[in-house]
Amino acid sequence: MKYEVATVEEYISQVPEERQEVLQKLRKLINENLPEGFEEGINYNMIGYYVPHSKYPEGYHCDSKLPLPFMNLASQKNSINLYHSGIYAHEELYDWFVAEYPKYSKRKLDMGKSCIRFKKLDDIPYELVAELCTKITVDEWISMYESVVKKK
DSSP: OOOOOSSHHHHHHHSOHHHHHHHHHHHHHHHHHSOTTOEEEEETTEEEEEEOTTTOTTOBTTBTTSOEEEEEEEEOSSOEEEEEHHHHHOHHHHHHHHHHHHHHOSSOOOBOSSEEEEOOGGGOOHHHHHHHHTSOOHHHHHHHIIIIITTO
16 A cells, blocks of 8 residues: 655554554654664655665665665555565574564564565564664664675
8 A cells, every 4th residue: 555645643644543553563663673873754655764865875776865775664455564674685684583483473474575564463573573673783784785785
């Protein structure tokens, strides 16, 4: 689902009511656990967490006008999705997350390259998401991005 909004608050207010509380909880958890230096805003019509131009002036290689994306949170048709670029770029982090997931959720992991889909809103592994948020600093993400993602 695509939401044309300017702020995170507007985004959350436009999603179905039963998802608003979940998005608020995930947003709070991400903001409390993401290392300093990432900024929150609307990025790609989703809630985004990114490296601002003040820290990484080059911006995103696909469109340098955009800040360097790191994580996004979105309400889609059948799920709430968490997009985490570090999982895509860092194989060890991906492996860690896949191994840890069953310890926090009874549901099968529904995951793409960087997308984690939560279809059952009553079984989101909040503690695991919080820990995932702590795993990569801004400087580590920039280095990883320049050595892995940007080269592709």
